[in-house]
Amino acid sequence: MNTVVQLENVDVYYGNMQALCNITLNIEARDFLGIIGPNGGGKSTLLKLIAGLVTPSSGKVWVLGRPPGHAPGKIGYVPQRFNLNREFPFSVLETILTGRLTKNNLFLHRYTAQDELAVNEIMRRLDIYDLKDRQIIQLSGGQMQRVLIARALVMEPEILLLDEPTACLDANSKSHIYSILKDLNQDMTIIMVSHDMGVISSHVKSLACLNMTMFYHGLPELNDTLLGQVYGCPVELIAHGVPHRVLPHHQEEVHV
């Protein structure tokens, strides 16, 4: 197995505030890594670090053997918050097409018929083909999220970064997206931040617990002491009502 993402003693500061502390992490090719942790624990920052949107204050980062930001086109990124201009006069089709843009042929660039074919296929796969000509301002949160996933997938990236990709989706769309991700995972490394323990337990191959520092990285099996450490709150709050359990059974069940 070869390592596609490598972090070595990485610290990230936003001004005086530390977001990540001494992170060392290796991610193998074709891994499906789930990242969990409390709000403000640095999960999004970790993804941005790999995407090249945030520079480390110290430590080293390699993505596909190069510094982050030097492997564009190979990294797909679906952000958690839409920092984009929802009012921009773009249709769904045009939005997803931008995923086919690469830095190499920007001069007099035109999207090719092949680009459109790829976009059409992705839209069909994600059940958003009917929305093709819809303006993005008219989309609901869940539809927009699927459009952004499509935009990342149409790049055919080697590494896919997902920041709570299914937060606005209903149960059906959610399981649909995860079955697609499972397919893609056969030749794509996926790194995903999620609060959804059910999703984490049933879909990921490995797990990382992050709260400024890395508390755990390994197989998706956890014990309550560790989760308590990461979240700093009773584990039951997180683990209950979950179809597939992440945790081994506790001594006693607590019914809420």
Add this chain to the structure above:
Amino acid sequence: MFEALLSYNFLQNAFFSAILASIACGIIGTIIVEKKLIMMSGGIAHTAFGGIGLGYYLGIEPLIGAMGFAIFSALGISQLQNRTRISPEVVLGMFWALGMALGILFIAVTPGYPPDITSYLFGDILTVSRVDLLITLIMDLIIVAAIGCFFNAFKTYLFDEEFAQVIGLPVSRLENLTYVLIALTVVVLIRVVGIMLIIALLTAPPSIARQYTNSFLNTILLSILLGIIFCSAGLWVSYLLDIPSGAAIIIIAVSSYFLISMFKKPAP
């Protein structure tokens, strides 16, 4: 009007200037409305006044001074924004007033009779010269070439800067280019509507155009057409009634926006 247009050179110049200015205005106006850079553009325009003053003081063409100040302030504001974590509005406000202050200062210390600054503040399309036309034409070519050659990159950048960075687009270069193009447009428009009135001519056409089209390119094209209509109408009214042309153009543009928005059915 048409007879007068054929027989008077200054009217022909004014008319061509209206067309050329509308091209720059339609393209850059659409960009600043989409990218929410309206106050930024106002700031650049007002800072340019410092350059006009400096031009007078040094005895060079004031518009050249204005261009220098406009480009310098556009890049300066973006640099300061990126470097300090202060709100852009703060830096903008300071540049805005500093430019005006420097302009007045330079004009005050220039020996001799004070020049007519009203035409720079409020525009005077009827005094546009051949040289002004040539400058406008060159600016237009630069703007059209820059945006036209990198159209898809610009659209992606305007839509989602973060994603543009992830896929490796040269985001900071696109940003600086956008700011420089705003500065050039401001210089072009100083002659037509003047520093104080520029913002309205930049924003009214795209705001109307957006109500009728859902395409970025069509917004630009429609804005250019509307700009030409507003400028020529303003020019005509100002010639007919002998009122200031800049004021006439802006009043027509803005009242058109209000009228159209009022009578347009709300979008479904």
